[in-house]
Amino acid sequence: MNKHEKLNYVEFPSEDLPETKAFFEKAFSWTFVDYGPEYTAFSNQGLDGGFFKADMNSSTENGAALLVFYSSDLESTLEKVTKAGGEIVKPIFSFPGGRRFHFTEPCGNEFAVWSDKELD
Structure with a gap:
């Protein structure tokens, strides 16, 4: 449901939309x-959004906002990210309040992923 004056959508550049x-x-x-x-769009991920064709990227190094996923099992999510071809830039x-990786x-x-679950 759209809510008046609340964040609703986010867009990111991508030089290779299929990838x-x-x-x-x-x-x-x-x-x-x-x-x-x-252009390609996603929805039902906490915040709807899309990716547009561009020869740039969004990173905190160049001043971009950082979108952060939540995970109840940080190590499992890190494994999924790396198996899918993601590069860990901050272990x-x-x-x-928790732990995270970028x-x-x-x-x-x-992007980053955080969890409020501590290691056992």
Whole structure:
């Protein structure tokens, strides 16, 4: 449901839309709807969004916002990300309130995954 003046949608660049789609399908079971050859959209992932064809990427290094996934099993999610072709750019680290890691998908967009679960 759309809510007045609340975040509703996010868009990311991708220089290779099929590669980006394949990564998110494999790592997180996302599905996409293509809107022509230069745009694809996802929904029902906590925040709807899409990827547009561009020769750039979104990373904290160049000042971009960081979108963060939640996981109840951080190590399992890290394994899925790497098996799908993601690159870990910050290995799991602790912070007040939990642990997290950062990764880039094959076209260089940076994301993070956090968990409030501590190691046993």
